[in-house]
Amino acid sequence: MTNRRATIADVARVAGVSPSTASVVFSGKTPVSDPTRQRVLDAAASLGYTGPDPRAASLRRGRSGIVAVVVGSSLNFMFLDPVQRLLMDGLAEAVAPLGAGLLLLRRDAGIDSENAPTLTTASIDAAVLIGCDRSLRETLPDVQARGIPIVVVEGDAGDDVPRIALDNREAQRRAAEHLRDLGHTRVAIVTLWQDAAGTRGWIAPDADITIDVTRDRLRGARDVFPDAPAFASAHSSIDDGFAAGRVLFADPQSRPTAVIAQSDLLATGVIRAAEEAGLRVPQDVSVTGFDGIPVDGLAPYELTTLFQPATDKGRAAGAAVAAMLEGQVPASVLLTSTFRPGNTTAPPMAP
Amino acid sequence: MTNRRATIADVARVAGVSPSTASVVFSGKTPVSDPTRQRVLDAAASLGYTGPDPRAASLRRGRSGIVAVVVGSSLNFMFLDPVQRLLMDGLAEAVAPLGAGLLLLRRDAGIDSENAPTLTTASIDAAVLIGCDRSLRETLPDVQARGIPIVVVEGDAGDDVPRIALDNREAQRRAAEHLRDLGHTRVAIVTLWQDAAGTRGWIAPDADITIDVTRDRLRGARDVFPDAPAFASAHSSIDDGFAAGRVLFADPQSRPTAVIAQSDLLATGVIRAAEEAGLRVPQDVSVTGFDGIPVDGLAPYELTTLFQPATDKGRAAGAAVAAMLEGQVPASVLLTSTFRPGNTTAPPMAP
DNA sequence: TTGTACGCGTTATCAT
DNA sequence: ATGATAACGCGTACAA
Numbered sequence: 001m002t003n004r005r006a007t008i009a010d011v012a013r014v015a016g017v018s019p020s021t022a023s024v025v026f027s028g029k030t031p032v033s034d035p036t037r038q039r040v041l042d043a044a045a046s047l048g049y050t051g052p053d054p055r056a057a058s059l060r061r062g063r064s065g066i067v068a069v070v071v072g073s074s075l076n077f078m079f080l081d082p083v084q085r086l087l088m089d090g091l092a093e094a095v096a097p098l099g100a101g102l103l104l105l106r107r108d109a110g111i112d113s114e115n116a117p118t119l120t121t122a123s124i125d126a127a128v129l130i131g132c133d134r135s136l137r138e139t140l141p142d143v144q145a146r147g148i149p150i151v152v153v154e155g156d157a158g159d160d161v162p163r164i165a166l167d168n169r170e171a172q173r174r175a176a177e178h179l180r181d182l183g184h185t186r187v188a189i190v191t192l193w194q195d196a197a198g199t200r201g202w203i204a205p206d207a208d209i210t211i212d213v214t215r216d217r218l219r220g221a222r223d224v225f226p227d228a229p230a231f232a233s234a235h236s237s238i239d240d241g242f243a244a245g246r247v248l249f250a251d252p253q254s255r256p257t258a259v260i261a262q263s264d265l266l267a268t269g270v271i272r273a274a275e276e277a278g279l280r281v282p283q284d285v286s287v288t289g290f291d292g293i294p295v296d297g298l299a300p301y302e303l304t305t306l307f308q309p310a311t312d313k314g315r316a317a318g319a320a321v322a323a324m325l326e327g328q329v330p331a332s333v334l335l336t337s338t339f340r341p342g343n344t345t346a347p348p349m350a351p
Numbered sequence: 352m353t354n355r356r357a358t359i360a361d362v363a364r365v366a367g368v369s370p371s372t373a374s375v376v377f378s379g380k381t382p383v384s385d386p387t388r389q390r391v392l393d394a395a396a397s398l399g400y401t402g403p404d405p406r407a408a409s410l411r412r413g414r415s416g417i418v419a420v421v422v423g424s425s426l427n428f429m430f431l432d433p434v435q436r437l438l439m440d441g442l443a444e445a446v447a448p449l450g451a452g453l454l455l456l457r458r459d460a461g462i463d464s465e466n467a468p469t470l471t472t473a474s475i476d477a478a479v480l481i482g483c484d485r486s487l488r489e490t491l492p493d494v495q496a497r498g499i500p501i502v503v504v505e506g507d508a509g510d511d512v513p514r515i516a517l518d519n520r521e522a523q524r525r526a527a528e529h530l531r532d533l534g535h536t537r538v539a540i541v542t543l544w545q546d547a548a549g550t551r552g553w554i555a556p557d558a559d560i561t562i563d564v565t566r567d568r569l570r571g572a573r574d575v576f577p578d579a580p581a582f583a584s585a586h587s588s589i590d591d592g593f594a595a596g597r598v599l600f601a602d603p604q605s606r607p608t609a610v611i612a613q614s615d616l617l618a619t620g621v622i623r624a625a626e627e628a629g630l631r632v633p634q635d636v637s638v639t640g641f642d643g644i645p646v647d648g649l650a651p652y653e654l655t656t657l658f659q660p661a662t663d664k665g666r667a668a669g670a671a672v673a674a675m676l677e678g679q680v681p682a683s684v685l686l687t688s689t690f691r692p693g694n695t696t697a698p699p700m701a702p
Numbered sequence: 703t704t705g706t707a708c709g710c711g712t713t714a715t716c717a718t
Numbered sequence: 719a720t721g722a723t724a725a726c727g728c729g730t731a732c733a734a
Contacts, residue, residue, distance in 0.1 A: 005498070007711055018721040023713055033719060050493045054474040055410045056711035059726050064406055065468050066417070066454065075439045079430035080647075088426045092457065099466040101473055102455045103417065106443065115450040117416050122452055123405040123474060142401045147356070238648035265647070272648060296431075296616070297589035297623060297648060358727055369705040374729060384703065407727035410710055 006047035015043035026051055064123040067095050067321060068103045071130050075104070081236045081265070082293040084130070086310035087153065087317075091128060094318020098325065100125060107136055119143045126321045131155040133196055133210070149324030151317050154213050162324075163332040164316045168213055171306045171337035172220030172260070175288045178304070178339065179258045180224050182347045184286060188256035189221050189230040190244045190266050198234030200243070217262045217290065225260075233266060238295075241269020249277040249285075257285060257348040264289035264305055268298050271344065282346035292340055302342035309335050357398040366394035377403055415474040418442075418451045418672060422481050424459050432587045432616070433644040435481070437661035438504065438668075442479060445669020449676065451476060458487055470494045477672045482506040484547055484561070500675030502668050505564050513675075514683040515667045519564055522657045522688035523571030523611070526639045529655070529690065530609045531575050533698045535637060539607035540572050540581040541595040541617050549585030551594070568613045568641065584617060589646075592620020600628040600636075608636060608699040615640035615656055619649050622695065633697035643691055653693035660686050 012022035017040060024030045025040040032040075044050070058064040069091065071078050078084055092102055103122060119127055120142050127148060129136065132155035140150060140157060150157065153164045179187060192214045194203055209215040218230055231247060233240035241261060248270070249255050255277075261267035267289030274285045281287055281301065292307025316333045323330040363373035368387060375381045376391040383391075395401070409415040420442065423429050430436055443453055454475060456468065470478055471493050478499060480487065483506035491501060491508060501508065504515045530538060543565045545554055560566040569581055582598060584591035592612060599621070600606050606628075612618035618640030625636045632638055632652065643658025667684045674681040 008713095009711075019711095020713070020715095020722080021720055023711095024720090027713080029713085031719070036719080048496055050496050051471060052713090053410075053711055054472055055406070055413070055415055056726090057713075058474050059404075059406045059410045059710085059728090060712045060714080062406070062726075064474060065472070066474075068452075075443060076433070076436040079436050079439075080433075082427070082431075085427040085430050088430075088455075092426060092455065096467040097464040099464075099468055099472075101419075101468040104439075104443065104453045104455065116447040117450055117452040120402060121405055121416070121450075123409050123415060123417075145399055145401050239645075242648065242650070268648065294590075297593065297619065299593070359729095360727080370728080371706080371730075372704055375704090378729075380729085382703075387703080403729090404727055407710095408729080410712090410726085411728045411730085413710080 006049040008049070008052060010047055011040060011043045011049050014047060015039045023052070058123060063125055065098075065100045066103050066122070066124045067098075067100045068105045068119060068122060068124040068127040069130065070105045070107055070119065070127060070136065073106050073108050075106075077235050078130075081263070083236075083263075083291050083308070083310045086293070087130070087314040090311035090314025090316075091318050092314070094315045095321060098318075098322055107133070119148075120146070124148060126150070126325060128153065128317050128321060129155060129157055131211070131213075132157040149321055151320045151324070151330075153313055153317050156212055162320050162330050164313050164320065165332065165334050166308055166313070167334060167336045168216035169220040169223070171308070171339070172217040172262075172290065173223045174339045175260060175290070175304070175306055176221045176224035178341070179260070179286060179288065179345065182258075182286065182345060184258040184348050186256045186348075187221075187225045187228045187258045187260060188248050189218060189228050190241060190248070190259060190261040190270060191218055191230050191232045192236055192262045192266070193234055194232040200232060200234050200240075203230040203232050214262065221260045228260070236263040236265045238265050238269040238272065241266035242273050243269070245270035245273025246276070249273055249279060255279075255285075258345070259285060259287045261287060262290050264291040264293055264295050264303055267303055267305065267344070268295050271301060282344050283349060286345040286348070288345060290337075292338070301344055304342040304345040305340055306337040307340045308337040357400040359400070359403060361398055362391060362394045362400050365398060366390045374403070409474060414476055416449075416451045417454050417473070417475045418446050418449075419454045419456045419470060419473060419475040419478040420481065421456045421458055421470065421478060421487065424457050426455070426457075428586050429481075432614070434587075434614075434642050434659070434661045437644070438481070438665040441662035441665025441667075442669050443665070445666045446672065449673055458484070470499075471497070475499060477501070477676060479504065479668050479672060480506060480508055482562070482564075483508040500672055502671045502675070502681075504664055504668050507563055513671050513681045515664050515671065516683065516685050517659055517664070518685060518687045519567035520571035520574070522659070522690070523568040523613075523641065524574045525690045526611060526641070526655070526657055527572045527575035529692070530611070530637060530639065530696065533609075533637065533696060535609040535699050537607045538572075538576045538579045538609045538611060539599050540569060540579050541592060541599070541610060541612040541621055542569055542581050542583045543587055543613045543617070544585055545583040551583060551585050551591075554581040554583050565613065572611045579611070587614040587616045589616050589620040589623065592617035593624050594620070596621035596624025597627070600624055600630060606630075606636075609696070610636060610638045612638060613641050615642040615644055615646050615654055618654055618656070618695070619646050622652060633695050634700060637696040637699070639696060641688075643689070652695055655693040655696040656691055657688040658691045659688045
C-alpha cells in the first residue's frame with residue numbers, strides 16, 4: 001500500500017473519464033453532464049481526493065493567488081497604528097475578489113534568518129509596499145523583471161511604480177492655516193519617524209528627511225510656520241507623543257501655544273503631557289492631529305484633525321493591483337484628507 | 352521576438368551546461384566549479400533570468416514556504432489587541448528560519464467574495480489558527496487530509512490538533528484570590544467577547560460560553576467569587592472597557608469594590624470610567640487586568656495584572672509548525688502567566 | 703563535477 | 719459534453 005496522495009489522474013481513472021474532464025468538474029470552467037460529474041465526485045470521495053493541489057494549479061495557471069505586503073520590521077509597531085490596520089482591512093477586502101490573500105513580508109527579513117522568504121523567492125502575483133526605503137527600492141527591478149506588479153502606498157518606489165498617496169502637504173498646511181487664523185504664532189511640530197531607525201529628538205533645520213509622509217507633512221506645516229521647531233518620535237503612539245509633549249512643555253517661558261502633531265495618537269500623547277504640565281487644552285495649548293481615527297480613550301476630547309480615508313487607501317492599492325494583473329497600467333492615486341475641527345484648538349490666550 | 356520569460360533551461364543552453372548544473376548554481380545544493388558557475392551566472396544575466404520560478408520550485412519541492420494564519424474577520428480589531436500583535440511577531444520570527452512567510456486568511460472570507468482564498472485552495476505548508484469556532488473546525492479534516500499541519504492558539508480544534516494555550520483559569524483565579532485576600536467581596540467581571548458576534552451585555556448566569564479564553568478566565572474568577580456578575584464586551588479595547596465600567600458604576604449603591612477585567616485594555620477603560628464616576632483607583636475601586644502589556648497612555652497607573660508571554664505564544668506556535676513539518680508530533684504547549692501586582696488594587700474602604 | 707531522464711499535478715487548447 | 723495532448727519550470731536520483 002502506497003502512501004502517495006491521490007491525484008486528479010487517479011480520480012479520472014477510477015471514474016472512467018479523462019483527466020481533463022475530472023479537472024473541469026472541480027474547476028467548473030466548462031459544463032459537465034450530471035451523471036459524469038457524479039461519477040467523478042464519487043471517485044474522488046472514495047480516494048480521499050479533496051481537490052486540486054494548489055501548488056500544481058498555481059504552476060499551471062501562472063497565478064498563485066498571493067499578494068505580498070511588505071511592511072516594516074515589527075508587526076507589533078506597524079499594527080499599533082490604526083491607519084495601518086484600516087489600510088490592511090481595505091487591502092484584504094480588495095484582493096479577496098481576485099481570489100488572493102495577503103502574505104506578510106518584512107522589509108528587513110533576513111536579519112532573522114538566511115532563508116526568510118523575500119519578494120523574489122515567494123510565489124506571489126503582486127506586491128504592495130507600505131512605504132519604501134532605499135534598500136527595498138534596490139530589489140524592485142528584479143521583482144519587476146519577473147512581471148510582478150508593484151504598488152506603493154505612502155512612499156516613492158520609482159516612477160514606474162504606481163503610488164497610492166495622500167495630499168499630506170496640503171492637508172497639513174490646512175491645519176496650520178487654521179492655527180494661524182486663530183492667532184497662533186508660537187507653534188511646535190511633533191513628527192512621525194524621521195528615519196528608518198526611529199531616532200527621537202529635535203529635527204535639525206536643514207535635515208534631509210527621507211520618509212515621505214513625515215517630510216511632506218512637515219513641509220505643509222512649515223509652509224505656514226517656516227520656523228516652527230519639530231520633534232521627531234519613533235512610532236505613532238500615545239506614549240511617544242507624551243514624551244515629545246513633555247519636552248515641548250518643559251520650559252513654561254518658551255512653550256508653544258499650539259502643537260501640530262503628525263498623527264492622532266501623537267496628538268493624544270501631547271494632550272496628556274499638557275494636562276500633566278497643568279495646561280488646559282485648548283485654552284492654554286491648542287493641539288491638532290492627523291488621521292481622523294477614533295482614539296481609544298481620548299474622550300472627552302474631540303481632536304481637531306485631518307481625516308484621511310485609510311481604508312480607501314487599502315482599497316485603492318488593491319484596485320491598482322487588480323488592474324495591473326489584468327494588464328492595465330494604473331495611474332497613481334492621490335487621496336485627499338478632510339479638515340475636521342474639534343475641541344482641541346482655540347485662540348491663544350492674551351499674553 | 353517572443354515574450355516568453357527565460358527559464359533555467361534557456362540559461363543552461365546559453366551557458367553550455369546541463370539544466371541540472373544551472374539549477375545547482377542557484378540552489379547551491381551541490382558544489383560547482385567556479386568557471387562553470389560564472390558562465391551560468393553570466394548567461395543568466397544576459398537573459399535577464401533572476402532565479403527559479405517560485406511556483407515551479409514549489410511544485411517540485413512540495414513546499415510553498417507559506418504558513419497560513421487564520422484570524423478573525425477584521426484585521427483592524429484583531430490587531431487592536433497588543434497580545435495578538437506580539438503573537439504575530441513571535442510567529443513571524445519563528446517561521447522565518449523555515450523560509451516561510453505568513454499568509455493572512457480571514458475566518459469568514461467568502462462573505463466578501465466567492466473566490467476568496469481558503470485553507471484548501473491556497474498553497475500553504477501549514478496553518479496556525481488563532482482561536483477556532485465550530486464552522487472553522489468543520490473545514491479542518493479536509494485540510495488535514497492534505498497532510499497540512501495545523502496548530503491552534505487559544506482555542507480547541509479537536510484532539511488531534513496541537514494547542515498553544517495559556518493557564519487562563521488558574522491565572523485568573525490568582526488575581527481573584529488576590530482581591531479576596533485584600534478583603535473584597537463585591538466583585539464584578541468584565542469579559543472579552545462571549546460569542547463570535549461580540550454581543551455586549553450582562554452574561555446570563557447559566558450562559559454556555561463557547562469562546563475558550565473568555566470562558567476559562569471567567570471560570571477562574573468564579574472559582575473564587577461564584578456569584579460575581581459578568582459583563583461581556585465586544586473587543587479588547589479601552590473604549591469597550593469604558594462602556595462596561597459605566598454600567599458597573601452606574602448605581603453608587605450597588606457598585607462593586609473591585610473589577611476583574613479580562614484584558615489590560617478593558618481594565619484601562621474601567622479605570623477611566625471609575626475616574627469619570629468620581630471614584631479613585633485603587634482607594635474606591637480596585638481593578639485587575641490581564642495580559643501584562645504596556646498600555647499606551649495608562650500612566651501613572653501600574654495595573655495589577657497577569658503577565659502572559661504573548662510573543663512566546665507565537666514562537667511556540669511556530670516551533671510546533673516546524674516540528675510537524677519535519678514529521679514529528681508536537682505536544683500541546685501550556686504557557687503560564689505571572690501575577691504582577693501594581694498600584695490599581697487595595698483593600699476596600701470600610702463601609 | 704557534470705549530464706541524462708523523468709516526474710511533480712494540473713489545466714488550456716483544440717479536436718471530436 | 720468529453721478526450722488527447724502538451725506544456726507549466728524545476729529539482730533530483732542516478733549514471734558517467
